[in-house]
Amino acid sequence: MMPKARAVSFINLPDFASSVNNIQIQRGVGTSTNGASAFGASLNIQTTTRQDSAYAEINTSAGSYGTVKNTVMAGTGLLNNHFSLDARLSRIASDGYIDRATSNLLSYYLSGAYYGKSTTLRANVFAGKERTYQAWNGIPDYIIGDPAYAATVGVKDVRRYNELGLISGDDNYSKAVFYKDQVDNYQQNHYQLLVDQVISPKLTFNGALHYTKGGGYYEEYKKDQKVTDYGLTPAIVNGGPVNTTNLVRRLWLDNDFYGITYSLNYRPEAGTNLILGGAYNEYKGAHFGNIIYTSQSAGITPDYEYYRDDAKKTDFNIFTRGEWNLGKFLLYADMQYRHINYSFLGFDRNLNNVQQDAVMNFYNPKAGVTYNISNSSNVYASFSVGNHEPNRNDYTNSTPQSRPKSENLKDFEAGYRVAGKNYSVGINGFYMLYKNQLVLTGALNDVGANIRTNVDNSYRAGVELDGRLNLTSQLTWAANVTLSTNKVKNYIQVLKDDDTKKFIEQQYGKTDLPFSPSFIGGSEISFRPFKSAEIALLSKVVSRQYFDNTSNQNPTGYTIDPALANNSFAANRYLNGYFVNDVRLGYNFAVKGLKSIGITLLVNNIFSTKYESNGATYAGISGGYVYNYNYFFPQATRNFLASVSLKF
Template sequence: MKNLLSALVALLLPFWAAAQFSVSGKIVDQQTGQPLPGTTVILQGLQVSPSTVTTNSGTYQFNNVKAGSYVLKVSYIGYQNAQKAFSLSSNQTINLSLTASTLQAEEVTVSATRASNNSPTAFTNLRRKDIQKNNLGQDLPLLLNQTPSVVTTSDAGAGVGYTGIRIRGSDGTRINVTINGIPYNDAESQGSFFVDMPDFASSVDNIQIQRGVGTSTNGAGAFGGSINISTTTRRDSAYAELNNSAGSYGTVKNTVQLGTGLLGGKFTFDGRLSRIASDGYIDMASSNLQSYFLSGAYYGKTNVIRANVFAGHERTYQAWNGVPDNIIGDPDYAASIGENPRRYNELGIMPNGDRYRDQVDDYTQKHYQLLYDQTISRVLSFSGALHYTKGSGYYEEYREDDDLQNTYGIKPVTIGGTTIKNTNLARRRWLDNDFYGVTYSLKYHPSKLNLIIGGAYNKYDGDHFGNVLYTEQSAGIIPNYEYYRNNAKKNDFNIYSRAEYQLGKLLLYGDLQYRHVYYNIFGLENKMQQINNQATFNFFNPKAGITYEIDANNNVYASFAIGNREPNRNDFTDRVAGQPLPKSENLKDIELGYRINQANFNGSINGFYMIYKNQLVLTGQLNDVGSQVRTNVKDSYRAGIEAEGRVRITRALTWGANATLSTNKVKNFVQTLNASDENYDPLPSVVQTLAKSDLAFSPSLIAGSEITFSPVKNGSIAFLSKYVSKQYLDNTSNINPTGVTTSPDVAANPYAVNRYLKSYFVNDVRLNYNFAIKGVKNIGVTLLVNNIFSKKYEANGATYPDVESGYLVNYNYYFPQATRNFLASVNLRF
C-alpha cells in the first residue's frame, strides 16, 4: 500500500506542478476608496506578460496562471504607478490603492482623441516595444502592417521612400492622423506623407489605430480609420542610444538618441538625429532622407509643459508611375530593351536613353509643438497645444516634346526660320505652405463619469507654383520662368463633447462634434486654367454606443456613428470640365463587437457595416503626380468581420493573428471611356453602368499572423505572414462594357487584360537577441528577412482604360514589391 501511495504521488506530481490558479482583485483611489475603472494591470513573471484593464467596478482577473513568482504592476492616468510581488500556489486576491500623482501624466495630452479600453470602438494599441521591434529603417506604415484590416504599399518596393496605407480598403487620404492630438494630414490633399518624417517611429511612444469613424478627433474626418500617435514622454534616467541598420538595395539607417533624464525633479531634454538612404527595389527609386527630433519638458506639481521641434527632409527619385503592363507582363519585350521587367522605371528617360538625374521629389517639413497639461483638481484637468508646420519643396522632372503654348503659356518663337512649338525641357512644381493652430480639451472624470470637451482651430495657407528650368531649344524665356501660381487657404474649426458614464455593468457612450470648413483656391492652375473655387462645409458628427461587461475579462459593445468630410484639392482640380463640383461625403457606421482578455489569451471580434452617401471613390486613374483620381458615387458600402487574438501556447511560444473578411460594393457605378477610331480621331464616349460592383483596392480577405518563439532568455524568433486577396484597380470588377472586347494585341498579357491585383501571401522572419556587457546597458541585434520565400507580387497599381477601334485597351501600371531581402541592425543603449 505504501509503495502504491508513493507511486500515485509521483504520478500526480507533474499535474500538481502544472496546476493553474487565478489572480484577481480590485483597484481603488486611496483617498476616496472609489473604484478606478480602466486601470491597466500587468502580470509579470511569464515569458509574455499578460495585461488587462479593470471593469467599471474596478475589478480585474487573470485565469489559468501557473504556480510561481510574479509581480503585479498597475498604472492609471493621473496616479502613481504601483506594484506588488507575490508567490502563487493557490487562487489569490490582491487589492491595491493608488495615490494621485503629483506630476500630471502626459497621456492626458492625447487621451481626448483616443478610445478608452472599454469604449464601443474597434481599435488596436501599439506600445513602443511593439513598434521598435520592426523599426529597421522602413517607413512608418509598414510597421503597422500586422494590425487588423491594414494593407501597406511601397512605391520603391522595399519600404523606404513613398509608402501608403489602407484601412478597410480606404486609402491614406481617408485616414485621420494626429501627432499628440495635432492634425498631421495635409490640409489640401488630406494624405499623410510619412516620407517627410523619416525614422519618426524612433521618437514614438505609442500608437492607437481606430477603425471606422472612431472617436471625435482633430482634422479631417476618419472614413477608414484613424492613427493617433504619441511621441516621446518622460524618461527619468539619462540615456544614449545608437541604432544602425543595413540591408538589401543599399539600405542604411543611422540613428543617435540622447536624453538627460529628470533634472532636479523638474526638467527633461531628449533628442534624436537620423539618416536613411536606399537605392530602392525599383530602378532609379533611390531615397536620401534626414530628420531630427528635439523635446524639452518642465514638470511642475500640477502641470507639464513640453516643447517639441522635429523636421524631416526627403529627396527621392520619382517612382510614382509604377511599371507599365507591357513591361511587367511581357519579359521578352522587356529583355529586348534591356530592362529587368519587375524593376523598370520609365520616369526620367531622355531621348538618348540616359537618365535625367534630377527626376526627384525634394521636400522639407518642420514641426513646432507647444503642449500644456494642467491638473485643476482630482477630477478635472486641461490640455492645450499650439502648433506650426512649415513645408516647402518641389518635384523636378524631364519632359519630352512638350507643347509650349498650351502647357506653359509660352508663345511659339521663330529662330533661324524654324518655329519652335514643342521642345524637351525640365520643370519644377513647387509647394510652399504654412499650417498652424490651437487644440484643447477639458477633462472631467469623477468616479462614474468621463466627460471631455475639446476642439481645435487650424489654418492653412499654401502657394502652388511652377518653373521651367530650361528648354532644349531656345523658347525665348528667362531661366526659372514661372508659368503658373495659385494660392489655397483653408480654415478648419471643430468643437466636440464626449462622455462615458458607468451604470453598473453598462458603459454608456456619447460623442457630438460640430466641424466648420472653409476652403478657397485662387489663381492659375498648372493646367493653364484660371481657378477660383470656394467651398464652405458645416458638419454635425454624432456618435453613440454601449458596452456591457460580462465579467472582469469579457465585454460586448455596439455603436452607431455618423461622419462627414469634405472633398480634397484634387477632387476640385482634376474633375472633367463641365462636371459639377465634388460633393462632401457622408458615412453611417455601425459596429458590434466582443472582447476577451485573459492571462493566456486576449482577442476580439468586430462586425462593421459602413454605409456611404456620395462617397468619393477611386476611378483607378492617377493624375500627373501619381495621386489617385476620385469621383462621387451616390450609394456604396463596406461590411465585414474583423477578428484578432493572441495566445500564449507555452512560456516560450506565442501566436498572434488577425483576419478581416468583408464585402465592399458600389451601386450603379457609371464609367465613361474615351473612344477613338484607327486614326485616333475621337468617337462618342462609351458609357458603362454596373448595378453593383466591387470598390477599388478593397480586398475581401486580409489576414496576418505572427508566431514568436523565445528559446532563450532575451532572444526570440518570429515568423510573420500576410495574406491579401484580389484587389480591383477600378470599380468595374473587371467587367468590360457591353459589346467591347479586349484588344487582340494584348490578349496574351494578363497584366494588360486584367484590371486587378492578384492575391498575395508574403512571409517574413525576424530574429532578435539582447544582451549586456560592462559599460553598455543593452546590445540588441536584429535580423529581418522580408519575403523569405521570394514571392513575386504587386501591392498597388492604376489603370487608364479607353476604347480604340472598337477594342478595350487598358493602360495599366503596377507597383512590384521586393523579392527576398533583408535588414540587420545593432542597437547600443548606454
C-alpha cells in the same frame, strides 16, 4: 499626439517611429478626441514619454539594395525633479528596388518638458528632409507582362523598370540616358507647444499650439512639350516657329499649417466624465511651377514661372462628449460641429481659372455602449456619423458642374472581447454605409496621386477577428483576420472612344470598391529559445484587389484585344492576391559599460514571392477594343536588413 486621417505619408518624417511611444490605428469613424476629420479611419501617435533616467542609444542598420539607416538618441532623464530633454538624429539612404529609386532622408527630433505639481509643459521641434528619385509611375503592362518584348528594348529585369527621367535612348533601355535630378525634394519643420493643466481635482485642461512649415519641389525632365501649354509664344528660329521643346521644370509647394487644439475634462463624480474640446486650423499652400531649362530657345527668363495657385483652408470644430459608468454598463455620446472653408484657384463654368470658395458645415454624432460581462470579457456596440470634405485636387480638377460632393458615412459597430491567463480574443462586426463616397477610378494624375469620383451609394461590411495565444512559456501566436464585402451600387463608367471621339457610358449593377480586398490576414509566431533571444515568423495574406469600380467587366459590346489575351497584366484590371512571409531574428545581451546590445536580422519575403501591392489603370476604347493601360508596383523579392543597437 498627432491625429491624421484620409491618407498618411511619413517620407517627410523619416525614422519618426524611433521617437514614438505608441501608435493606434482605428478603422471607421473615430471619436472626436482622435481629431475632427477622423472619417474612414484614424491614426493616433503618441511621441516619446517621460523617462526619469538619463540614456543614450545608437542604432545602425544595413541591408539589401544599398539600404543604410543610422540613428542616435539621447535624453537627460528627469533633472531637478522638473525638467527633461530628449533628442534624436537620423539618416536613411537606399538605392531602392526599382531602378534609380534612390532615397536620401534626414531628420531630427527635440523634445523638452517641464513637470510641475499641476502643470506639464512640453515643446516639440522636429523636421524631416527627403530627396528621392521619382519612381511613382509604376511599371507598364507591356513591360512587366511581356518579357520577350521587354528584352527587345533592352529591359533585363521587367520588375525593376523605371521610365521616368528618360532623355535619350528610347529604343534601348539598357543604353538609355536618364536625367539625374528627376527627384522629389521637400522639407517639413514642425513646432509644437503642449500643456496639461490640473485646474481642480475635477477639472483639467489640455491644449496645443502647432505650426508646420513645408517647402520643396519635384524636378522632372519632360520631352517634346508644347510651348503654348506653358503660356509661351513660339519663338522664331531660322525663320520658323519652335512649337515644342524638351525642358526641365520644377513644381513647387510652399505651405504653412498652424492652429490650436484644446479640451476641458470635467469629472463631477466617480463614473462620469464630460469633455468639451475643439480646434481651429489654417492651411496656406502656394503651388507654382518654374521652367529651369529648355533644349530649344523658348524666349523665357531664368526660372520662368508658368503657373501659380495659392490655396487656403480653414477648419474649425467644437465637440462635447460624455462618458458614464452605470454598474456594468459604460455609455458614451459625442456630438461634433465642423466648419470648413476652401479658397482655391479652379475652373468656373466657362473654364476660366479663377479664385473660388467652398464652404461646408458638418454635424457628426456618435454614441456607444459597452457591457462588462465579467472582469475579463465585454460586449459593445456603437453608431457614428462622419462627414468629410473633398480634397484640394478634387476641387481644382473639376468645374462647378462636375465638382465633387462631400462624403457621408454611417458606421455601425458591434463586438465581443475576452481575455484569459494565456489568451485573448476579439471579434468585431462592422457595416459602413456611404453616401457620395469619393472612390478611386484607378487612374493617377501626373504626380502619382489618385484620381477620385463620387459614387451615390456604397458600403463596406464585414467581420474582424484578432487573438493572441501563449502556447507555451516560450511560444506565442498572434493573428488577425478581416473578411469583408466592399461594394458600389449602380456604378457608371465613362470611357472615351479614341476613334469616334464620343464618350461611352456603361452602368454596372453592383461592383467591388477598388483596392478593397475581401480577405486580409496576418500572423506572428514568436519563439524564445532562451532569455533575450527571439525567432519570429511574420506572415501576411491579401486577396485580389481591383484597380477600378468595374470588377474587371467591360462595357457591353466591347472586349479586350485578342493580341493581349496572353498578357494577364494588360488583360485584367486587378492585383492578384498574395501571401508573403518574413523572418525576424533578435538577440539582446549586456556587457560592462553598456545597458544592452541588441542584434536583429530581418529577412523579408523569405520565399521570394513575386507580387504587386499597388497599381493604376487608364481605360480607353480604340479600334472597337477596350485597352486598359495598366501600371504595377512590384515588391522586392528576398531581401535583408541587419541592425545593431547599443544602449548606454
